[in-house]
Amino acid sequence: MEKECACSNRFADVDDLGPLEEIIEHYGSEKGALIPLLQEAQDAYGYLDEKIMREIAKRAGYQLSQVFGVATFFAQFRLKPIGEYLIKVCHGTACHVAGATQITDEVINQLGIEEGETTPDNKFTLESVMCLGACALAPIMVVGDDTHGKLKPTKIKKVLKAYAGPGGPEGAEGDDAE
Amino acid sequence: MSDNGNGHRYKVVLGYGTCGIAAGATAVKDALEEEVKKGSYDVDLDIAGCMGLCFIEPVVEIFDRQGGSVVYGDITAKKVPQLLEEHVGKGQVIEDWVVKKSEDPEACEGDFLANQLRVVLRNCGKINPESIEEYIQIGGYEAAKKALTSMTPEEVIDEVSTSGIRGRGGAGFPTGTKWGFARKSPGEEKYLICNADEGDPGAFMDRSVLEGDPHSVLEGMILAGFAIGARQGYIYCRAEYPLALKRLDIAIEECHQKGFLGEGIFGTDWSFEVKVKKGAGAFVCGEETAMMASIEGQRGMPNPRPPFPATHGLWGKPTNINNVETFAAIPWIIAEGGEKYAEIGTEKSKGTKVFCLAGKVRRTGLAEVPMGYTLRQVIFDVGGGIAEGREFKAVQMGGPSGGCLPAEKLDTQVDYDQITAAGAIIGSGGMIVADNRTCMVDLARYFLSFTQDESCGKCTPCRIGTKRMLEILERICEGKGEPEDIEKLQVLAGDIKDASLCALGGTAPNPVLTTLRYFKDEYEDHIFNHKCAAGSCPALITLRIDPETCTGCAACVKVCPTDAITGEKKEPHVIDAEACIRCKMCLSRCPSESIIAE
Known part of the structure; x- marks a missing residue:
């Protein structure tokens, strides 16, 4: 399976409004399209910069308060840029019972960042998410596009190490469940 | 698939849902394709959705020409060459890897499936979810065709009412009655919504159905749209389910090609369209009015009911909302008859x-x-x-x-x-x-932190009430509980239940109330004795090493972040309770399970 390029410049620069124009054009005057507009803008730019939100409000015909209101209501939208790999530690019930708190604690311990923060080298951003629906493999954590299941705190160091070098993950396919 | 398709001697089907992929199914898929390409096996490869055997993923099922099959579990890329060589090449079953055999369905782990009755999951793991042909081959879209060409909308609703099915999203409202309200609601323009915003942590059946059998959901929606008189349907699906979203897109496209969606379905003058709306991550959007606000592009906040969606729903029009699982059961009910469905289950809960x-x-x-x-x-x-x-x-x-x-x-x-x-x-x-290692107070705290986090903030009882409850639970788990805390929790719970605007707040105290009802002793143990019997709450436990079983391997020493563990090589080690921060790293590392949390 071909992997998407995970290099840090995979997102458009917020000064380049080209991608945004295409997105706004695509939705035209479609009723209730604000959420998909923001989702695609985030996919293109990696996060929702103030500039992007202002442009969406102006060009797609929304109040800025409406755009900001929606962007801050839903968990998926980010107002800050993310690192090369987004780490999502699942905190669904099954993962909680299986020790997700310790998984997050150990990622924090290894990377020296808190939840919601990005490492100084721009490599990793840490997030907690509510249930990815793969409860049978609890506790799980997603790094970039790879899912790592049946984790233990002691395995975190090894998992992260695979992503630390340049040029993408080494042997980090999501099949390292025991 | 009941036969092995294109006349090959064997058909190898890989379970390719999110669980399987997370467990390594992609590597297995690559290996299967590579081996088949280079070997001269008389075999056809296919994928299917999740069979539900999540505990033993990745799963491969091998069918023979007679329709018999063997299910193998825990398959890795490394096992693939041997699997093909022995089973496909020599016709020999590898007994050690078998999960289930068709000739003896209860052997191995097969009773997991043998003890089930599959209506909603009837096709999951059996057909390729990315192929409408496979769905049609097993009778797919026959129910929709039958209804649209030979039944009235009222007859469809009657059949669903006869089945007794109740909404599978949680509230359990009778589906037939709900459809009846939407049907009778005046207005030319009506909407149908499929709730696929599976927000409950710990529930993943909607994901599995959408990934494994998206056409049964679409067929259920076509039937519902016809029954209530809605020509536009929406599927509100979580963005956390990328594979489900992808397979829905494929399925909708295939339906358009076949003429099952769009204008003039099955040669009738009925038209129906389905659009997928991707959720943006808010638990409260599982609530009907909040979901509709979100589809309209607003903050997903609930509104008071009445008016109900059946009269004033999406864009102010009559709207009917059902869950994925409900829709997936509908084609079966129309095909087999409501009475047959009603034969399953109890007096008040059918199916x-x-x-x-x-x-x-x-x-x-x-x-x-x-x-x-x-x-x-x-x-x-x-x-x-x-x-x-x-x-x-x-x-x-x-x-x-x-x-x-x-x-x-x-x-x-x-x-x-x-x-x-x-x-x-x-x-x-x-x-x-x-x-017995799960702390019930901590579990209640977990759920309150979830609802507190997901509270939309619109009404005070939910926004502030859950916060106060969470603070009390946190302090109990930290060993700072006060004698009157249990009573405070009960009073707050009652107020929040009575005064919240929607079901999120109205049910948020439930995890606390039931744990207080059945596990009150654990709360008391935390508050009065500063003990967590399950060995879970870090502030209330001590970690020690059992000298009887410790082998002195020193694995724990290496992972301890505070150097709290000491001991001679191959001799039992000890933990310095003063230095220990109770992170339990040692506990997860110890090969002989000698570390005791109490």
Whole structure:
């Protein structure tokens, strides 16, 4: 399976409004399209910069308060840029019972960042998410596009190490469940 | 597939859902393709959705020409060459890897499936979800065709009413009645919504159905749209389910090509369109009015009811909302007849229900059983009991709106009314099994932190009430509980239930109330004795090493972040309680399970 390029410049620069124009054009005057507009803008730019939100409000015909209101209501939208790999530690019930708190604690311990923060080298951003629906493999954590299941705190160091070098993950396919 | 397709001697089907992929199915897929390409095997490869055997993914099923099959579990890329060589090449079954055999369905782990009755999951794991042809081959879209060409909308609603099916999203409202309201609601323009915003942590059946059998959901929606008079349908699906979204897109496109969606369906003058709306991550959007606000592009905040969506729904028009699982059952009901569905289940809860078994149960996965099975049958007969031979403590049902039932309630039948009477809810069908290492106070705290986080903030009882409850629970877990805390929790819980605007707040206190009902002693132990018997709450436990079983391997020494563990090589080690921060790294590392948290 071909992997998407995970290099840090995979997102458009917020000064380049080209991608945004295409997105706004695509939705035209479609009723209730604000959420998909923001989702695609985030996919293109990696996060929702103030500039992007202002442009969406102006060009797609929304109040800025409406755009900001929606962007801050839903968990998926980010107002800050993310690192090369987004780490999502699942905190669904099954993962909680299986020790997700310790998984997050150990990622924090290894990377020296808190939840919601990005490492100084721009490599990793840490997030907690509510249930990815793969409860049978609890506790799980997603790094970039790879899912790592049946984790233990002691395995975190090894998992992260695979992503630390340049040029993408080494042997980090999501099949390292025991 | 019941036969092996294109005349090949064998057909190898790989379970390719999210669970399988997370467990390494992509590597298995690559290996299968490579081996088949380079070997001269008389074999056809295909994928299917999740069979529900999540505990033993990746799963491969090999069919022979007679329709017999063998299911293998825990398949890795490394095992693929041997699997093909022995089973496909020499016709020899590799007994050690077998999960189930068609000639002896109860052998190995097969009773996981043998103890189920699959209506909603009838096609999951059996057909390629990315192929409408495979769905049509097993009778797909026949029910929709029958209804649109030979039944009136009222007859469709009657059939659904006869079946007795109740909404599988959680509330359990009779589906036929709901459709009747939407049908009778005046207005030319009506909408149909499929709720695929499976927000309950611990529930993943909607994901599995969408990934494994998206056409049955679409067919159910075509039937519902026809019945209530809606020409536009929406599927509101979580963005956390990329594979489900992808397969829905494929399925909708295929339907358009076949003429099952669009104008003039099945040669009638009926038209129906389905659009997928991707959720943006808000638990409250599972609530009908909040979901509609979100589809309209607003903050997903609920509105008071009445008016109900049946009269004033999406864009102010009559709207009917059902869950994925409900829609998936509808084609079966129309094809087989409502009466046949009503024969399954109990007096007031008809049909089957899919449960997601997770937590400390031995076989995690999807369990679809007739209503009326006991919890014991689901957890022990289907689920195979508690993992690692430990003791059952409780089952958490219904997610953050539900409750925890203890061992003495194991003989309760799964039925909307009986589970509610016992103190939990069927809800969307998540079943998280807890063993004696799960702290019930911590579990209640977990759910309150979830609802507190997901509260939309619109009404005060939910926004502030859950915050106050959470603060109390946090302090109990930290060993700072006060004697009057239990009473405070009960008073707050009552107020929040009475005064919240929507079901999120109205049910948020439930996890606390049921744990107080059945596990009050644990709360008291935390508050008065500063003890967590489950060995879970870090502030209330001490870690020690059992000198009888410690082998002195020093694995724990290497992972201890505070150098609190010392000892001679090959001699029992000791933990310095003063230096220990109770992070439990040693506990997860110890190969001889010698570290005791108490």
